[in-house]
Amino acid sequence: MSLNHDLIGVPSEAVRRSWTSKDTLLYAVGCGAGHDDPLAELSLTTENSHDIAQQVLPTYGVLVASGGGGRKLGDFNPAMLVHGGQEVELSRPLPVEGEVEVTSVITGIEDKRSGALISSESRAVDVATGEDLVLSRSQIFIRGEGGFSDGTTGGSPAPAHEWVLPEREPDLVAEMPTWPGQALVYRLSGDRNPLHSDPVFAARGNFERPILHGLCTYGISARALISGLADGEVSALTAIGGRFSAPVTPGDTLTVRAWRSDDGDVTFQTLRSDGTVCFDRGTARV
Template sequence: MLYALGVGSKPADELEFVYEGKGPLVLPTFAVIPGGRGMAGAMMNVDLRLEMLLHGEQAFELKRPIPPNAKGKVSGKIVEVWDKGKAAVLGIESTLEDADGVLLTTYASLFVRGAGGFGGERGPSTDGKNAPPDRAPDVEISNPTLMEQGAIYRLSGDWNPIHIDPEFAKLGGFDAPFMHGLCTYGFVGRAALKGLCGGDPAKFVSMTGRFAERVQFGETIVTKMWKTAPGEAIIQGETAGGNVVLSQAKVTFKE
C-alpha cells in the first residue's frame, strides 16, 4: 500500500491498492522493490560513489500476480559489465522465489558515472528498440506527481539521498533532488495497468523501459500506449511539456 501511494495511487480511483479493506491488490511494478534487494546484494562488494550512480534500464516479468503477503528468497547477480567510455554499465538480474517457485524476475542496468575507460567491451546498442509507431497512441493517461513524491516513494526502501537531500544532489552535479527513476517507472506502469489491463494485476505480465530524462517533483507524467500485437504494447512516458522520461518501453499482458 505504501508503494502504491509512492507511485501516485489515489483512494478515490484505486482504493483496492491502498486500503486493506478492499484487498489490497499489489501493483505489478512493485516487482522492482524485491528486485532492488537482489541488486543491492549483488553490488555489496562493488566500490562506487552513490551520487555517481544512475539507473539506465529496468525490466521485470511476473510468473503470477504478486500476493499482498508472502515470504520469499531474493537473489541477485551481476551478469554484464560494459565500458561506455565516461561510465561503466552494470547489468543485474534478480529473482524472487516463494514456496510455489519463482514469483518474478527483474533486470536493471546501472550507469556508474566516471567509472568507464577501463578497456572493456562497449556492449550492444539499444538505438531504435521499442520505438513508438508513427501514429496517435491508442491510449493516453496523465497523472500529476506531488512535490513530496520522492519523500513518499523512498519509504518503500529506495534510500538514495539524491532524491531528497539538496546538498547530496549537488555532490552528484544536480541543481536539486529529482524523482527516483523507479518512481517514474511506477507511474508509467500504473497507467499501463489501467489502460491495457483494466486495472487487473492478474493480466499484467512484463514491462521494460529505459530512463531518458529526470522528472521534477510536481510535474505531470503522460503515459502513451500503442497496441502493436495481441497482448503487447509499446509505451512511452513524457512530461506534460513533451519531454520523454521513459523510452524504449514495452508491456506484455493477457487480453
C-alpha cells in the same frame, strides 16, 4: 576509483525477503495511487474496502526481487549513480504478503566512455511453494566510471529488444501528475538514496534539486497502462520494462503514450511536461 569486474557471472548467495500488506499499500501510494482521486484505485491503496480485494502493483516485483548480493561493486561516488533501465516479469500476480528467496548475478559491465553501465539479473522464488515468482533485470549507470576498455568488459550487456515507435496515433495518452513531496513518500519503500531527498547530496550529482526515483516513474507508468489499457485490472499487467532517459523533478506532470498490438504487447514512452522522454523504449505485456 574502480569497479570490481570479478563479480561478473558469479551468482550471489540466496537472501530471504518478506513483505506485508502495509508494505505494498505504502508502495502504491508512493507511486501516486489515490493521490488525485482517493476512490479510483482502492484495490491498490486499501485492504478493507467493501467488495474490493487488495492487489499489488506489478512493479513492486522489483522490490520483491531486490536484496540479493550484498557484495561491494567497487569504489565510486554514489551521487553519480542513476538507474539506467529496468524490466520485471511476473509468473503470477504478486501476493499481498509473502516471503521469497532472492539470488542475483551481474551479467555485464559496459564501458560507455562517459560512465559504466552495469547489468544484473535477479530471481525471486516463493518460499511457500518453491515456484519462481519474479524475474527482474536492472541496469545502473555510474557517471565518470567509463574509459576502462574499448567496450564491454566480461559478461554480456542486457539483451537488446527490437523497439520501434509505431507510426500512428497512440491507443493511450494518460497524464499522470506527480507532487512535490512524492519522493519523500516513495523512499519509505526502501530506496533511501539521499539523491531524492537531500539538496546538498543532489548537488554533488550535478542536480539542481533532489529528483524523483526512476522506479517511481516506472510504477507511475504501470498505473497508467493498467488504468488505460486493462480497465483497472491490476493482474493483467504481467511484464514491463524500459530505459530511464531523463530525470524527473517531483511535481512535474508525466504523460504516458502507449500503443497496443493485437497480441497484447504494448509499446510506450513516458514524457515530462516539457516533452522530454524520461522513460524510453518501454515494453509491456497486458
